[in-house]
Amino acid sequence: MERFWKTDSADTPMVLVHYGKLIANLDDMAEFAEASRVKLRPHAKTHKTAEITQLQRERGAIGITVAKIGEAEEMAIRGCANILIAYPIIGHSKLKRLLALAEQIQVSTIIDSLEGAQALSSFFASQNRRIDVYVKVDSGLQRCGKKPGQEAADFTRRIADLPGIRLIGLLTHAGHAYGASEPHLLEKIARDEARSLLDTAALLNQAGLQVSEISVGSTPTVKISGSVPGVTEIRPGNYVFYDMTQVRLGVVPMERCALRILTQVVSRPAPDRIVTDAGAKTLALDRGAHGVEGVSGYGLIVDYPAAEIERLSEEHGVVKVSPADPIQVGDLLEIIPNHACPVVNLADELIVVDDRGLRDRWQVIARGKVK
Known part of the structure; x- marks a missing residue:
């Protein structure tokens, strides 16, 4: 393989990014999103830079995803005006920071517990504001999130009318795809990722409650789950660079x-x-x-x-x-x-x-x- 660094001297260690390969990766995912008619909301945790965020926005990204408020604050300072914080916001100090962001930009977050939802609701209602939220569904990673289907639907119905929040969608992350040992297992995980949200949304619809966004993530699964009819948003992160884990998975x-x-x-x-x-x-x-x-x-x-x-x-x-x-x-x-x-x-x-x-x-x- 061709080397990135062409000279004999460098102040090592250094993290190198090949611009041409980066642009090819960004273009490829943007083209997939457009062809699949899904919104591209890439996760910025991979690159953490203003420059790549801007390159993504130039290629049709509606905004970005981040993991923490601190990441959102840095990106907002540099002009990113639509940010999803895909992490439970717990604690008064973080709620205050979230409010400060919401007063500057369009910001949303996730909920997966009644305690978290009530705290978010109470805080934003006291400020005469509403914050957009997704309900986090556990499609198999067994980290955060409600079980798909009846449990997630029941939870969503319970919190939907709380003051101070605006329910906009369901969200999941199939991070367990990184443990897939064969391509057919990766495909199954990806399809289950989408179905976990769509089945939950169907139960909500039967109960008279509709959600506008069905949001999936995970670079290894995104081109499968993101092509399932009904999915509205994709949140890949690692795709900007890729790495040996993605190579091992055959991505x-x-x-x-x-x-x-x-x-x-x-x-x-x-x-x-x-x-x-x-x-x-x-x-x-x-x-x-x-x-x-x-x-x-x-x-x-x-x-x-x-x-x-x-x-x-x-x-x-x-x-x-x-x-x-x-x-x-x-x-x-x-x-x-x-x-x-x-x-x-x-x-x-x-x-x-x-x-x-x-x-x-x-x-x-x-x-x-x-x-």
């Missing part, structure tokens, strides 16, 4: 991966071992996503795919290599990470390159915004 070939870590060999203490300056604080410790371990090592070294990044300490990557590999201290290596999202969150900036070399530097503005 894309390795050539579609737009993000790499540039690292330098700092030691070769044994013929079969090298050490790089990209450790856990650069590569993260994921061997997959959502706690699923589906790949070996901690990323793929582009020029030496048989080498294995066996272990990481904070600032060291320990790599098993063949004694015949001509790797020397000072060499630059490129790594496609297992999971791009935490890698970006660990970086101050993304170094944007194209086929001619360095193109730009993009600040990771939402880095560490976990509140």
Whole structure:
């Protein structure tokens, strides 16, 4: 595979993004959304940058999704005026911040508990305002959300008329797709993802309650669940870069991966071992996503795919290599990470390159915004 970095020197470790590959990924998903007649509301947790958010909006995204209020605040400052916070907002301090955002931009959030719904309702009603909400449905990840079908429908009916909130839809995230071992299992998870919402919506409709948005997420499933009639919105995140987890799942070939870590060999203490300056604080410790371990090592070294990044300490990557590999201290290596999202969150900036070399530097503005 062609290397992203063209020169012999760099202040490593660096997170590189190939502009051409990024644009191809953005265009591809935008074209899918348009052809499927669904709204594109990408999750910004993957890239956390104003520049990529703008590129997504230019390609038809109606807004963005984020995980935390801190991410929404950073994006709102930079002109993003339609944001879904796909996370339960619990606690008075966070409700105050949510209100401040709602006074500036169009913002929505999720609910999956009566306690959370009542707190949200009481707070916004006291301010003579209403906040748009989706009910979170658990399509199989077993994280947040009500069970699809009767439980989710009963909950939705119970909270629909609460003051201070406006029910706009149902939402789910099929993150358990990252554990799929075969393509047919991935397809089943994706179809179940859509059906979990559509079946719940059908029960609501029978009870005289309609919701306008049926929102699905997850990059591995989005082109299946997003094509099911009745789905109105998709929220993929990882698609902007892709990574080795997506390659393992068969979502894309390795050539579609737009993000790499540039690292330098700092030691070769044994013929079969090298050490790089990209450790856990650069590569993260994921061997997959959502706690699923589906790949070996901690990323793929582009020029030496048989080498294995066996272990990481904070600032060291320990790599098993063949004694015949001509790797020397000072060499630059490129790594496609297992999971791009935490890698970006660990970086101050993304170094944007194209086929001619360095193109730009993009600040990771939402880095560490976990509140």
